[in-house]
Amino acid sequence: MRNGFTLEEQNTSALLYEQQAPALLAYFYRQTSSWDDAEDLLVEVFLAVLEYERFKDFSERDQERWLWKVAHHKVADHFRRFKRQGNLPLHMEIVEAVIEDTALTPEKCLLRQETYADLYAAIRTLPRVQQDVLELRFAHELSIGQIAAVLEKKEGAIRMLLFRTLKHLRALSEIREVHR
Structure with a gap:
């Protein structure tokens, strides 16, 4: 001992x-x-x-x-x-992903940057709990159960929140594609 x-x-x-x-x-x-x-x-x-x-x-x-x-x-x-406010830290991952992919042509790179910028802007408009769920699930690769424990919510609530958040982001993406 x-x-x-x-x-x-x-x-x-x-x-x-x-x-x-x-x-x-x-x-x-x-x-x-x-x-x-x-x-x-x-x-x-x-x-x-x-x-x-x-x-x-x-x-x-x-x-x-x-x-x-x-x-x-x-x-x-x-x-x-x-007394600082956090912002969505996924931004750096998006920037790094664009920079790392050198096989892209300049045009494809620009389109990808615009897509990531649109996604980042859409994520920033979400309530903080939805941003947290996205980050914990995709940036930290936590399971639904782990996310539920971190946020002190039920697993079913986290599943539904994640589902609705992704559905909302897809809808925003589709709307932006139509207007381009």
């Missing part, structure tokens, strides 16, 4: 960290756009794990849900502390 934790608890914590830290760090970075802030938030989450005595009694699935829920709250606390 070291630092008040058994060797088994230390190994379990290390495995949990290896499995979850990369995705959590990416999530924090997308939210804050700062590696320093992202790393600080990651430390805060895993400190919360160590401080919460009942955490070790959770199933693996419940531990993961609890981690993401705490992560979501840590981001909210971070923005409250600094």
Whole structure:
């Protein structure tokens, strides 16, 4: 026993960290756009794990849900502390995707940029919860269950919200295509 934790608890914590830290760090970075802030938030989450005595009694699935829920709250606390408003961090992924695809002709590249710009503009008009669901699902590749845990909603509600959001974005895209 070291630092008040058994060797088994230390190994379990290390495995949990290896499995979850990369995705959590990416999530924090997308939210804050700062590696320093992202790393600080990651430390805060895993400190919360160590401080919460009942955490070790959770199933693996419940531990993961609890981690993401705490992560979501840590981001909210971070923005409250600094009184900053977050914007949709998917923007950088869109820009990077356009830049990385060098096989495109200039015309196709421009069309793709316009499409991404339209998509980004449409996403920015959505309520924050819909933006969060899109980001957690597509940028962080979380399951519906994980998203439900993070946002403290039922899985069915998240499925319906995601379905309606995607349907809305498709409709906006079709309308824009007609007017071009």
